[in-house]
Amino acid sequence: MNDLLSELSTAADSEKGDNGRVSIVGGSIEYPGPPALSGLAALRTGTDVARILTSERAVDTVAGFSPNLLAGRFTGDVLTADSVSKALTLAEWSDAVVIGPGLENPHPDAIREIVDGIDVPLVIDATAIGAALDADVGTAVVTPDAAEVDAIEDEYGSLDDFARETEVVVVSKGAEDEIIDGEQRWTNDVGSPAMTVAGTGDTLAGIVGSLLGQGLRPAKAARLGPWIAGRAGVLAADEYGTGIVATDVIERIPRAIREGR
Template sequence: MNVKLTPVIVKKFIPSRRPDSRKGQNGKVAVIGGSYMYHGAPTLSSIAALRSGVDLVYTYVPNVIVSSVRAISPNLIVVPMVDSKLTRGSANKMLGQIPEGLDSATIGMGLAVADDEGLKALVKSLLSQDVRLSLDASALTRSILPLIPNANVVLTPHAGEFQRLFGILPSNSIKQRVSVVEKFAKEHSVTILLKGSTDVISNGAKTFINPKNLAAMTVGGTGDVLSGVVAGILARNRNPLESAAAASYVNGIAGKMAQKKVGLHMVATDLIDAIPAAMKPFDRVA
């Protein structure tokens, strides 16, 4: 049985904020991505994570694009990766720079992976430090599946990435999409957020659906924004299923707002601009 997401459900999944909280207590997030071609993807994820309500975002990108990313926003803490692609060496160097008390990380947006061993080392080490993970794009490889059962991990594939991971291409049928997501989420003991006109989110035991049907959301970068929101909510809510469901819903509401404002001419930054208004009904100070 699947449950359609509603504001009442989502409000339970987004934690309140203490009025006397200090910087860092509302979430520290790492975004690991980017390559020579793709400086925008990790930047979009990073700003989306900030807009979701976390206090600090550390953006790890290859040295070749550090200046470009820093120029886009002064709100980001940009950390150079030593290689132009993710290698075992650059992963180990990066792990030595991870700040204390990191809550969550999202990995893969625009990331050039030279060596799966580097990716595996990164995932394994972060999980051992109790960092919750959102994996997208280049981080969605079969090699990471043995590392993530029963861990605080969300996979965020679109249909093609889902096929790369599990060998089955989801159809447009909601019933079939729910079936395959539940099957593989249960088989691998992980939370899966299958992106599409209707998002399907499942941990194999419980499933949520989020119909969006937004023609403008096909523009590049909207998935990167979603990854940032997943990591942002995951930094404050330790439950991967609840965090993924809430992020899907917020991303969809922001999409509706952006599409209403600019029509079919939306870009990913329009989506980010709408996140605060999309999350406002769920803001609580307690």
């Protein structure tokens, strides 16, 4: 991964914003943590600014995770068409967008309108994936778990066909991550069994979003992201054993990157 890590900026004269601005559309009253984890992971990967658009009832909880996160609210508790313009305005500010972590029952039409209207690199995760299958996903990175893989395969037949027909890059999360861009496949076996803990998928989405915002092409971000998450997970497990939590992984992202260069 040294060649991919070498593409990340180490410029001493960087100014705020030069290393990417990432926004996350996600969260709900039931699941306020996921977008915060994605935002923190993006920051630890090198992003300069992370902003979150979340549910009215979750925004205070999301903002309370860290003073380093900027949190705003969409209309109501569920993402609907009323909030599409807010999401697209945020996307215009962003160098990359992550949509999906912690969204509960988002309106499919709202997801499709947002995905169709975003012109910057995009990560589609969690509950946003199902609705986005009918949108113009372009060159997005899609990060499904096992259940979401089933939904994709029901519609497209296989992950390879999905990636080929839509031009997305797929990161299929598992004990071994599979990365598929329609022409090639890669695997990532760096990680720890302890990373089955909740929140590591949200962490991965934030890392990939950060890499996209820093200028990596989707296939490169999709290959490097799981490695960074996996290596950070190994470092966390070395210290805590099987009792790690997602924030332990996030805090070790900088070391994983530094030692991998």
